[in-house]
Amino acid sequence: DQRFAAVTAKLDALLGLIAAGDAGAKQEFREFADPLANDPHQRIMEAASVAQLFADVNSQLGVKAPKWDSVIRATKALSLRFPESIDVAIELNSIAEKVLQAGHRDAWKQMLEAQAAVYSRSTHRRLAEMAQIQRTRLGLASMDFDGIVNRIADGESAAVAEFDELTRGVLAGPNPDTAAIPRLIAAIDWLESGRHFDRARKLNESLAASAARMSETAIRETIERNVAARTTRLALAGQTINSEMPLANGETLEFSSYTGRHLVVVFWSPAQPASVDLIREIAESRGAADTSRGETHTSRGETHKSAWELVAICLSKNANIPRTLFGGELPEWPIVISTGTDRDLGEEFGVVAAPHVMIINPSGIVEATLVPPAIVKAQIREWSDKPSKSDCP
Numbered sequence: 001d002q003r004f005a006a007v008t009a010k011l012d013a014l015l016g017l018i019a020a021g022d023a024g025a026k027q028e029f030r031e032f033a034d035p036l037a038n039d040p041h042q043r044i045m046e047a048a049s050v051a052q053l054f055a056d057v058n059s060q061l062g063v064k065a066p067k068w069d070s071v072i073r074a075t076k077a078l079s080l081r082f083p084e085s086i087d088v089a090i091e092l093n094s095i096a097e098k099v100l101q102a103g104h105r106d107a108w109k110q111m112l113e114a115q116a117a118v119y120s121r122s123t124h125r126r127l128a129e130m131a132q133i134q135r136t137r138l139g140l141a142s143m144d145f146d147g148i149v150n151r152i153a154d155g156e157s158a159a160v161a162e163f164d165e166l167t168r169g170v171l172a173g174p175n176p177d178t179a180a181i182p183r184l185i186a187a188i189d190w191l192e193s194g195r196h197f198d199r200a201r202k203l204n205e206s207l208a209a210s211a212a213r214m215s216e217t218a219i220r221e222t223i224e225r226n227v228a229a230r231t232t233r234l235a236l237a238g239q240t241i242n243s244e245m246p247l248a249n250g251e252t253l254e255f256s257s258y259t260g261r262h263l264v265v266v267f268w269s270p271a272q273p274a275s276v277d278l279i280r281e282i283a284e285s286r287g288a289a290d291t292s293r294g295e296t297h298t299s300r301g302e303t304h305k306s307a308w309e310l311v312a313i314c315l316s317k318n319a320n321i322p323r324t325l326f327g328g329e330l331p332e333w334p335i336v337i338s339t340g341t342d343r344d345l346g347e348e349f350g351v352v353a354a355p356h357v358m359i360i361n362p363s364g365i366v367e368a369t370l371v372p373p374a375i376v377k378a379q380i381r382e383w384s385d386k387p388s389k390s391d392c393p
Helices: 002-019 025-036 042-061 069-081 086-101 105-119 125-142 145-153 157-171 181-193 197-212 217-236 273-292 321-325 345-349 373-384
Strands: 244-246 252-254 262-268 308-314 356-360 366-368
Touching: 002 025, 002 042, 025 042, 042 069, 042 086, 069 086, 069 105, 086 105, 086 125, 105 125, 145 157, 145 181, 145 197, 157 181, 157 197, 181 197, 181 217, 197 217, 217 345, 262 273, 262 345, 262 373, 273 308, 273 373, 308 321, 308 345, 308 373, 356 373
Parallel strands: 262 308
Antiparallel strands: 244 252, 262 356, 356 366
């Protein structure tokens, strides 16, 4: 009603003045809010009570050594006073998140514990769901996440079950824990880059199953795109690539023509300078390896002598990009493009960002995907010190 709208507008205005440093606003806020905390109008009473807590939190955030005891007590008191109020529960949760974002993790945990203890007994479905999510987040906060991933890498099946539980908890309910989702995705990427492909596949399937049950459409669709790309990459691991690829110079690349040598496949984009820098650094290493042994290198001819080759796959469909980028001339190593076709090379290889590196072994099998640049450089140094098998008498 009109009175409620007027009261909340004034509470918000006074809180804004306090945040701006208005000296008299604190006193005016107390004089206005304190009586309203016992107002006969339920919604006004809730709004004033929450505003008092919000002001208390802001005052603690403004000092070097905040003391959270009063905030935690007030959080518990408001949860108990309004145990069936969705509006109060949402505001308390929001205030707790503000405390967490400011870096006060212990205070955040105690505020969530106070709320979950009350709302877990609620007969209201949304409040019960909120309590479940809060308990899940508290469990995640105390869980050795990195330890679970390391145990998965070591082949411990129980750790996979724990990860399944994590994904269900993080993505469950109407308010998924968006802060934890990147950690889940990073964990699977870590396993993939470490060549633990089977385990990465299992966790990717777990993430897909949990995401399918999400009610938040935008987040679900983002996760599903990430899962789909990784599914494509992991399907390539351990397989040969038989497709032909169009090159910027008008020729066609066949991966089978590189049998007998390691192939470093770098996916790059002109919009990602780091990917361009990586290609140039690898290309320089390629030339230095040939020069150090007095060998001549051509693109794909019989004079190849080194143990590895470079192929750059451009994710842009602009045919002029590669030539423009390299000073009007194409380098001698092949650059794959998709211009003039409906072919999406990123989608075909499951690549969502550049730089992305894939390694194909001398037998033509995809040996590694999502290889970190530092690992690529170290591997190249090792190969450059050895002759290829075809050079051996």
